Amino acid sequence: MANVEKISVALTPEMAMTMRRAVESGEYASASEVMREAMREWQLRRAEREQALAQLGNLWDEGIASGDATDGEAAFARIKHSLDTKIGNGGSL
Template sequence: MANVEKISVALTPEMAMTMRQAVESGEYASASEVMREAMREWHARRTEREQALVQLGRLWDDGVASGEAIDGEAAFERIRQSLDARIGKGGSL
């Protein structure tokens, strides 16, 4: 790697053991590779979380813009009555 910065990281004994086992098993060539992958995955999760928060904000704004909220039970009751009226008049669903 041409352009790297060396950083010291403190790990719990369990984390250090897991890292050593990953290297010893041949899954990774070095502890640095393990840390680089961990950082890439952390960054990806962080990016996904930020995108989810933006999407949640858009959905919130859409909900607010859609007008006053109505009671779900009342809405379903109106739907039931409408269906009952159609079925009662010989209509079909």
């Protein structure tokens, strides 16, 4: 494999055994292949987390920009009153 950097990684005995079993079973060709896949998965999770945080930040900003908060109980009371009035006047939902 061209353009690679060798590094040393310390693993718990359980992690090392899991890696060895994956290689011995033929699921992976080498411990390096296991580590490369683990790094790809880690990078993907980090990117997904960053995207989720950005989306949450956007939703927060939208909420702040939407104006003052409304009391939930009061809002539901207004909706119920509106529906009761509509139904009481022979309206349909």
